[in-house]
Amino acid sequence: MSRVLFVPRPESLTGIIGWGVYIPRQRVKADEIAGLWGFEKSLPKVLWIEEKAVASVDEDTVTMGWYAAKVAIERGSINPEFIGAVFVGTESKPYAVKPSATIIADALGVSKKKLSTDMEFACRAGGEGIRLAIALVASGSIRYGLAIGSDTAQASPGDVLELTASSGAAAYLIGPVSESVARFEGVVTYITDTPDFWRREGSKYPSHGEIFTGEPAYFHHIVEAVNMLFNELGLRPGDFDYAVFHQPNGKFPLQVGRKLGFPKEKILPGIVTPWIGNTYNGSALIGLAKVLEQAKPGERILVATFGSGAGSDAFSIVVRDGIEEKVEKGPKVDDLLKRKKYVSYSQYAKSRRLYIRNIG
C-alpha cells in the first residue's frame, strides 16, 4: 500500500511580519511636464498619470529604503539583530560599486551575521528579494529576512518616461508564518530575455522600445506568471479580493487586470502611480502595502510585479488575524500620499540633478 505524502509549498511556511513605505514629499504635475515638451494634452489622462513624487537633493535609494525598512521593523516589533538577510532591489543605487544594502542594514542595527546584496532586475528586483527571503526563511537558514524595493528612477528630459519615472520605496519583513499577519500561499516567477527597456553602462538615462514595452513585455510576462500561479494553486480571479500589479502608469494595471478577468474594483484599491508616479522597484510593493492597510483577515491578494528584461513574480497572499493592529504602528500609504508639496519643473530638475553645474 502506498501513501501519498502532502508536501507543503515552502512559501506557505512564511508570511509578512511587517511592511513600510516611503514617498518623497515633493510632487510635480504631469501636465506641466507634458506641456513643457509639447506632448499631446491628453497624454497624461490617457496614461492616467496626474503627478509624480520627486526625491529631493537629500533623498536617495538608501535614505528612502532605510526609512521604509525602519517602519517595516517597527510594524514587525522584532529585534533587528534577528534579521539574517537584507536585499535591496534597485536600478538607481547611489554607488555603482558598493552595496546599498550594507548601509541600510548597519543603520538599522541588523545583525552582522547576515546575507546582504543589492539586486538589479529593472522594476522587479524587489519582488525577487521577497522570494529569496521566503526561501531562506522556509529553509530555516534565517529567522527573518528584509526585502526592500527602492528607486530614484531616471528618465531623460523630454522622454515620455519622464511623465511617470519617480522616487519611492517599500520594505517587507518576511518571517515564519506563525508570527505573520499575511501568509504566502504561492509564488511563481516567469522570465524571458525580452529587451524592452535598458540602460547601458555609462548612460545617464535608460532607453526603451516604446510600444514594445507593452504587449510583448509587460502584458505577456504578467499574464503568464499569473496564469502559472492560478494553475499551480487551482485558483481563479474570483477567488481573490484584491489584485495588485506593477504600475508603470495608471492605465496598464487596469488593462492587464481586465485581460486576466479582474474587475476594476479589485484593482483600484492598490493603485498608487497616478498620484506618485512609477516608483520602479517600489511600484507594486507600495500598492501591496496600500491594500494590506485596508484588507480584512481571510482576504486573498494577488500581487504581480514586472521588471523589464523581462520577468514577473506572482504572489498569492492571504491576510491573517492581527493585521489591523500592525497598520496603526507606522505611517500609512494614504498618509504618505497626502503628505505633499508641489514643485515646478525647474525645482524638479534641480532636485533630480538634470542641470549640470560646474562646481569649484
Next chain:
Amino acid sequence: MIGSALTKVGRHFNRGYKELAGEVISNVISKSGIESVDLVVVSNMLSDSILDQLDLSTILMQNLGMTKVQALRIETGESSGLAALEVAWAAIKSGAAEKVLVVGVEKVTEYPTYKINKVYGKIVDYEIEFIRNITPPDYAALIMKAYLRRYGLKREDIIGWPVKMHENASKNTYAQLGFKVSPERVLDSMVISDPIHLLDTFPIGDGAAALVLTSNRVLRNAEVEPVELVHVSSAISVQMHLRDDITRLPATATVVSRLKEKFNEKVIREAAIELHDSYSIYAYLLIEEFGLANRGQAPKVVNELEFINISGGLKARGHPFGATGVYQVAELYKLMTEGFAGKKFDGKYAIAHSMSGPDYNARLALLQKIV
C-alpha cells in the same frame, strides 16, 4: 497582373522581414496559379541601414529556397515600390522576362523611432540638407505654411484629409491605424514640425506586399482575373531650395501631364486613385496636381472624392516605406477584381501614385480592367 497579396501593416515584433516577405510570396504564387517566375524584383528602402543587410534580394531568395530565379533589389526612397513595378514592367515589355514577382518589404520596428526617423531622413541630400537638420517633415511643414498663407487658410481648414483617411482605414483590415479620429483629435495631437501634427503624418510600421506580372503570352493560359498594367512613368524634380513655388510638386506634375497626353483627363477623373499622402498637406497638393481641384480648392473637394485612398493612404493604412508602392498596386488590383476595404469598383481605371520626400521623385502606374 494576375495576383496580389498583402499582410497587415503594423509593428510585427515577432516576425522578421523574411517571414513577412515569405508569407506574401507564398500567398501570391498560390493565388496566381503559376508554378515559377523568371525574375523577382524586391523593393525595400532601409535594409542596409536598419537591418544591416546588403543584397537583400539574394539573401531573401536564398532563405526562401528560390535560388533558380533572377533577383534584384530596387531602392528609390519612399517610391521604391512603384520603381520595382517599373522595372518589372520594363522586363516584360522588353521580352527579358515572362513572369515577374514584385515584392515590397520593409521591417523597421527593430529600433526606436528616433533611429528610424534618422535613416528615413536620408532620402533628401545628406551632404546638403540632412546634415543641416532639414528632414522630410520639416519640408512638409514649410510647404504647409506656404499653402496656408497663399490661400488665406487656417490650420483648421485643412483637417479633413486625416479624418477621411482614418475613416477609410477603419474598413481596411490590412491597415495599421484602423480607428477613426475627430478633427479635434488631429489638432490636439503632438506637434511634429509646426504646423504638422502627429495625426497629419504616417505611422511607423512593417509590412510586405507582392504582385505577379506576366506577359500576354502567359496570360492566355491564366485561370485568374487579370488587370492590365498599361502605363508606368516616373520623373525627378529639382531640390526644394531651387523651386520657384514650393506649393507645386514638379515631378508629379510631369508624370500627370504625360498620363494626360497619352490618355486623357477623363481617365484621372474616373479612376480609383491611391496617392502618396505621407503628410496631409501633400494630399491636398496632389489633388490639385492631378487636376481634381483648382489651386487652393483641394480642402473643399476632399469629401466629394469617393475612390481616393480607400485603403486609408499612407496616413492610416500605413507607410512601410519600400513596400508602400506595392501595397497601393496590390490594393487596387484587389479593388478591381474581388473588391477591397468593403468597396466594389465599377470603373475601368486605377492609378497608383508614389513619391519620395517633397516630390524629389514621383512615380505613377495606370491599371486598366480587361473587359
